Amino acid sequence: MRLTADTIVVGAGMVGAACAHALASAGQRVLVIDDQRGGATAAGMGHLVVMDDTPAELQLSALSVRLWQQWSQQLAEDCAWHACGTLWLAANAQEMQAAEEKRARLQAHGVACSLVDARQLQAMEPALRSGLHGALHVAHDAAVYAPNAARWLLEGPSTPAALQRRHAQVVAIEEPSVRLSDGTVLHAQAVVLATGMHATALCPELPLRAKKGQLLITDRYPGTVHHQLVELGYVTSAHHATGPSVAFNVQPRPTGQLLIGSSREFDDTSRNLNVAMLEQMLARALDYLPCLRDCNAIRSWTGVRAATPDGLPILGPHPERPGLWLAVGHEGLGVTTAPASAQVLAAQMLGHASPIDATPYLAQRFALTGALHAG
Numbered sequence: 502m503r504l505t506a507d508t509i510v511v512g513a514g515m516v517g518a519a520c521a522h523a524l525a526s527a528g529q530r531v532l533v534i535d536d537q538r539g540g541a542t543a544a545g546m547g548h549l550v551v552m553d554d555t556p557a558e559l560q561l562s563a564l565s566v567r568l569w570q571q572w573s574q575q576l577a578e579d580c581a582w583h584a585c586g587t588l589w590l591a592a593n594a595q596e597m598q599a600a601e602e603k604r605a606r607l608q609a610h611g612v613a614c615s616l617v618d619a620r621q622l623q624a625m626e627p628a629l630r631s632g633l634h635g636a637l638h639v640a641h642d643a644a645v646y647a648p649n650a651a652r653w654l655l656e657g658p659s660t661p662a663a664l665q666r667r668h669a670q671v672v673a674i675e676e677p678s679v680r681l682s683d684g685t686v687l688h689a690q691a692v693v694l695a696t697g698m699h700a701t702a703l704c705p706e707l708p709l710r711a712k713k714g715q716l717l718i719t720d721r722y723p724g725t726v727h728h729q730l731v732e733l734g735y736v737t738s739a740h741h742a743t744g745p746s747v748a749f750n751v752q753p754r755p756t757g758q759l760l761i762g763s764s765r766e767f768d769d770t771s772r773n774l775n776v777a778m779l780e781q782m783l784a785r786a787l788d789y790l791p792c793l794r795d796c797n798a799i800r801s802w803t804g805v806r807a808a809t810p811d812g813l814p815i816l817g818p819h820p821e822r823p824g825l826w827l828a829v830g831h832e833g834l835g836v837t838t839a840p841a842s843a844q845v846l847a848a849q850m851l852g853h854a855s856p857i858d859a860t861p862y863l864a865q866r867f868a869l870t871g872a873l874h875a876g
């Protein structure tokens with residue numbers, strides 16, 4: 502049997518691109534296959550943010566933000582790297598207490614951050630409404646234009662020559678081979694599944710649930726906002742919600758445009774805008790940033806996050822399908838966590854030491870037994 506590559510990576514979104522880059526950098530011959538239907542990478546916000554809902558999320562996102570800092574030295578201009586930092590906004594005394602607790606958790610993990618009081622916050626972001634109690638400033642968070650960053654990993658100056666690409670649709674994984682829609686079968690020693698929410702078409706037993714989100718971008722208003730602004734209530738109002746929710750989340754793009762989020766709706770994979778949700782999202786944004794009333798919106802769109810039951814990605818071998826490796830379920834944090842996810846996966850595949858404990862991300866934490874194989 503002739504091997505097309507050592508590893509075939511299915512999916513060229515942010516996660517697949519990072520995995521392919523890591524494996525090829527470690528000396529593997531890698532073929533990346535993508536049919537360009539697109540996914541969350543093209544739809545997301547690109548906020549590179551340390552999140553700390555669980556210790557495992559904190560270790561994966563903190564390592565990733567450090568790795569992004571290293572990439573930022575070489576990223577192409579069109580990746581729109583923006584070292585904006587994050588301001589987690591506290592609207593009341595209770596949220597200020599949450600900011601203090603978050604500060605302690607992040608600093609204990611070596612993440613640079615500091616509390617700012619109401620007066621300092623007003624000086625840092627004069628466009629915010631008055632009356633906020635303060636914020637947590639996380640200095641090394643950043644933002645990036647993820648589709649171009651994924652392409653930079655696959656086609657940039659740092660891309661190893663051993664990384665090849667192919668435009669094709671994978672219709673089945675017959676581990677460790679893939680079958681394309683034209684009937685071609687490509688063989689490799691390993692296959693990495695990194696097709697985001699589309700992964701269940703090839704691996705139906707994966708416990709992934711769609712969380713749709715809507716975003717809106719304005720015309721150019723340079724200097725209006727300087728940091729990524731996120732309400733601390735985001736953690737309760739959006740991140741942990743079991744029903745539809747919105748939260749204030751605004752990113753200043755290097756162009757001067759303002760990217761406004763965010764919303765979450767479960768189990769809807771359509772591309773349709775939900776106008777009622779959009780109205781709620783914008784009402785929340787206007788509450789924090791009243792000046793948005795005078796801004797022109799130029800585009801709004803949706804995307805789908807692929808969520809696991811515990812909110813952590815699945816990184817590791819499929820428990821029942823030898824040769825199939827999983828890099829899926831990155832929900833609303835996959836642009837951030839792609840670099841560390843790739844390192845964790847590559848270390849397992851190559852038998853190297855993992856930079857962080859891989860246990861919390863293994864598929865074994867879910868029951869994938871009785872698996873149906875996609876054909």
Ligand SMILES: Cc1cc2nc3c(=O)[nH]c(=O)nc-3n(C[C@H](O)[C@H](O)[C@H](O)COP(=O)(O)OP(=O)(O)OC[C@H]3O[C@@H](n4cnc5c(N)ncnc54)[C@H](O)[C@@H]3O)c2cc1C
Nearest residue numbers: 514516539540541542545546548671697714804835836837
């Ligand atoms: C509204 C919204 C806002 C977000 N904001 C942020 C944020 O601020 N920060 C952050 O870190 N993350 C954010 N995310 C999450 C982030 O975008 C995702 O976690 C991440 O992009 C997932 O990348 P991926 O490579 O796993 O999947 P995807 O980007 O979905 O890529 C999957 C790829 O697989 C290909 N594919 C699928 N099926 C096949 C097949 N059968 N054959 C061949 N190719 C196939 C597709 O063409 C696609 O290129 C957001 C997501 C959304 C929706």
